[in-house]
Structure formats: C-alpha cells, structure tokens
Amino acid sequence: MNGETAVRAWARMRSLVLDQHDxxxxxxxxxxMSFIKVKALYRVAERPMTMRELTETLNTDRPYTTLVVDDLVRRELAVREPHPDDRRSRVVTLTPAGREAAAxxxxxxxxxxxxxxxxPPAxxxxxxxxxARLTPS
Known part of the structure; x- marks a missing residue:
C-alpha cells in the first residue's frame, strides 16, 4: 500500500514540475540558448568549476561540455582560465553578464x-x- 502511494505521489510531483509547469x-x-547552457550558467554561478567538475555536474561528456562552455565564452557570459594550482586544468567562471543571465x-x-x-497557508x-525532509539542505 505504501509503495503504491509513493508511486502515485511521485508521479504527481513529476507531472506538476515537468509536465504542467516546465x-x-x-x-x-x-x-x-539551449537549456543545457542555461544549466551550466546557473551551476557555475554557484561557484567557479573546473571543466571536469562541470562535466560531472551536467552529466555530459567532456567534448560536449567543451562545446557548451565555448558557446558561453563566445557570448561573453563565461571565461575559461587556467587553474591556479593545476595548469593542465581549466576553471570556468561567469562574467558579470553571465551572472545576470544566471540570475x-x-x-x-x-x-x-x-x-x-x-x-491555503496550512x-x-x-x-x-x-x-524539506525529502531534499538536502
């Protein structure tokens, strides 16, 4: 019984967010821009990320993340700079225009x-x- 109720509640939450109010x-x-680029923007707005971290966060592969970041750089929404401690790694940071777009x-x-x-309020x-009980802080 509890499993059926959980499935029904989950379906209703998914429908509310993804079908009715996407x-x-x-x-x-x-x-x-595409939503994956939007997602990259608001993820990097949380904190600068290495290309590897962004790839993991976006759940994409490295070449695709590179294309996404290349476009954000071309639009002057992000910059890609060498990592201060690891010259082989690049860090993606938003520009002021990128922060505005993310906001x-x-x-x-x-x-x-x-x-x-x-x-109703209650x-x-x-x-x-x-x-709050279902999501991390």
Whole structure:
C-alpha cells in the first residue's frame, strides 16, 4: 500500500514540475540558448568549476561540455582560465553578464506555479515541511 502511494505521489510531483509547469522552454527562450547552457550558467554561478567538475555536474561528456562552455565564452557570459594550482586544468567562471543571465534563469525557474501559490497557508506549510525532509539542505 505504501509503495503504491509513493508511486502515485511521485508521479504527481513529476507531472506538476515537468509536465504542467516546465519552465525550461521559457528560460531557454528568455536567454536565447539551449537549456543545457542555461544549466551550466546557473551551476557555475554557484561557484567557479573546473571543466571536469562541470562535466560531472551536467552529466555530459567532456567534448560536449567543451562545446557548451565555448558557446558561453563566445557570448561573453563565461571565461575559461587556467587553474591556479593545476595548469593542465581549466576553471570556468561567469562574467558579470553571465551572472545576470544566471540570475534571470533562476528567477524564471524559481517562480512557483499558480496552483502552489493558491494553496491555503496550512497546506503550503505542510508541503514545505514534507519537501524539506525529502531534499538536502
């Protein structure tokens, strides 16, 4: 019984986020780039990353990560510089324009759907408590 309920709850969460209120197209259109590039932007906005770290974070392969970063550099949203302690490694950092683009992406992605905003305060608080238990801090 508990397994069936978990499957149903998970399906509803996935549907809410990915089917009914998927903001990936909206953010891609706003920034004029594919979502993988948007994702790279907001990941690097958290902290500068080596190309290897970014590859792992994006769950892509090295050549594809290089193409993604090449485009961000071409758009002047990121720079790729030698690692201060390992000259064989490169670190990706955002430019001021890249930080602005990442902030816009996070604003769009962070906008709660009307269905969530319309919940009664007690339900919203309960949902928040439950999701806090399911996600790392």
């Amino acid at each position: 903001r990936r197209r909206e953010v891609s259109d706003a920034l004029g 816009l992406a996070l604003r769009i992605l962070g906008e709660p759907p009307e269905a969530v905003l319309a919940l 339900d919203l608080a309960a949902l928040d408590r439950i999701l």
